[in-house]
Amino acid sequence: MRYLATVKYDGTRYAGYQVQPNQMTIQSTIEAALQQLHKGAAVKITASGRTDAGVHANGQTFHFNSSLAIANSKWKLALNALLPDDIVIVEIKQVSEDFHARYDVIEKTYKYVIWNGADANPFERHYSYHIRRPLDLALIANGCHLLEGQHDFTAYCAANSQVKGSKVRTIYQAKCEQQGDYVVFTFTGSGFLYNMVRIMVGTLVEVGLAERKPETILTSFEHLKRSDLGKTAPAHGLYLEKVGYPGDKV
Amino acid sequence: MRYLATVKYDGTRYAGYQVQPNQMTIQSTIEAALQQLHKGAAVKITASGRTDAGVHANGQTFHFNSSLAIANSKWKLALNALLPDDIVIVEIKQVSEDFHARYDVIEKTYKYVIWNGADANPFERHYSYHIRRPLDLALIANGCHLLEGQHDFTAYCAANSQVKGSKVRTIYQAKCEQQGDYVVFTFTGSGFLYNMVRIMVGTLVEVGLAERKPETILTSFEHLKRSDLGKTAPAHGLYLEKVGYPGDKV
Secondary structure (H helix, E strand, O other), rough: OOEEEEEEEEEEHOOOOOOOOOOOOOHHHHHHHHHHHOOOOOOOOOOOOOOOOOOOEEEEEEEEEOOOOOOOHHHHHHHOOOOOOEEEEEEEEEEOOOOOOOOOEEEEEEEEEOOOOOOOOOHHOOOOOOOOOOOOHHHHHHHHHOEEEEEEHHHOOOOOOOOOOOOEEEEEEEEEEEOOOEEEEEEEEEOOOHHHHHHHHHHHHHOOOOOOOHHHHHHHHHOOOOHHHOOOOOOHHHEEEEEEEOOOOO | EEEEEEEOOHHHHHOOOOEEEEOOOHHHHHHHHHHHHHHOOOOOOOOOOOOOOOOOEEEEEEEEEOOOOHHHHHHHHHHHOOOOOEEEEEEEEEEEOOOOOOOOEEEEEEEEEEEEEOOHHHHHHHEEOOOOEEEEEHHHHHHHHHEEEEEOOOOOOOOOOOOOOOOEEEEEEEEEEEOOOEEEEEEOOOOOOOOOHHHHHHHHHHHHHOOOOHOOOOHHHHHHHHOOOOOOOHHEEEEEEEEEEOOOOO
């Protein structure tokens, strides 16, 4: 049987999502718990995609196969009992054998959290990016608007990216809201290139500090040059919020 | 010159507030930063009181003496530059030579945060106490009301407490609010005994789960027995919010 799981994790302690030799990763930690549940037999999990070191998730997804006779309602409890407390399974459900957690994705939502207080916040040091100076949300809204739609996001891709093929993606929604001393970005799109959200945020922060005109975003879609954009915002403000699949698949 | 500092800290990494041999504490960390600022000369700090291992602060206070020629406006920046990022000085101001951060306290406010979601929250594991079952806030409000006023809180004192003298304290306000999936307690009082807030919360949680009648709080003021009350709630949900001094002192 194939299962689809939704997982929240605090990425602070992990060297990212994907298994790497001699590193503690989200994937290896979940696979170790599944292996324990399967009495030592290895179980591979396939996620919607990777997240970097320090990046968090509220709704990452992965699929795996299992022939264990565990009632659907007990899967979540069984796995959470074996996971460390910075990784929490929110839901596990059975899906069809041809479901694929990565290939079937139709949209993803990322959140990026900024702590925009004059003083640093010790409780937010791993969970948001501290910007001391006030951000102009109206300027940022202009920039967000220009990101929406279908564009070639080549300029928004880390220099060392291995992505092949088209770098055209569609952003369905890009928004930014003030929530007390927090400024929270939300991006929903067809898919995101490596570091794309962090480069969008780094650029929009410069827009919000009036260090950069929102129109540089238009230029970036023409020039396709990374150097036209702002610096990459740090990993620890980023959250994979939600992964969307077609209704008939899940 | 004597200075009064207000400090926020994430207590997760620390063995509590007070200096202890071979342990990393809030006090020893701040004293180390002050010593660095004073070119190696030791500087003792005196706080409003101790906090336990894992307990946090949004507004702990301490005083210290210094003859350094640092402008009042620069003290905070100078000290924050030398502190780790889980300890943040919010304010430093000059006070009179006879000000005392502990003896001059007239009231303290503590906050206690409960994560009351069905699922554990990986981002809250060090910052709130997870109670899975819904809490009845109306029952808790009854309990809070009974705690308010002047009472003998002997029963609300850790068994190993070294407190001498009267255990009569006055609670000016005890309240409990739902904030989304959080349940947040706030207690303001003339002073608090060792573990008193955590024992009040542990007891009120049992009241909110309908496992204990609010009236046991009345009984506890008569019997003065720790065993009449609920278990001590964990340290990591507790925050020292604010320390109050007479207006002419600060």
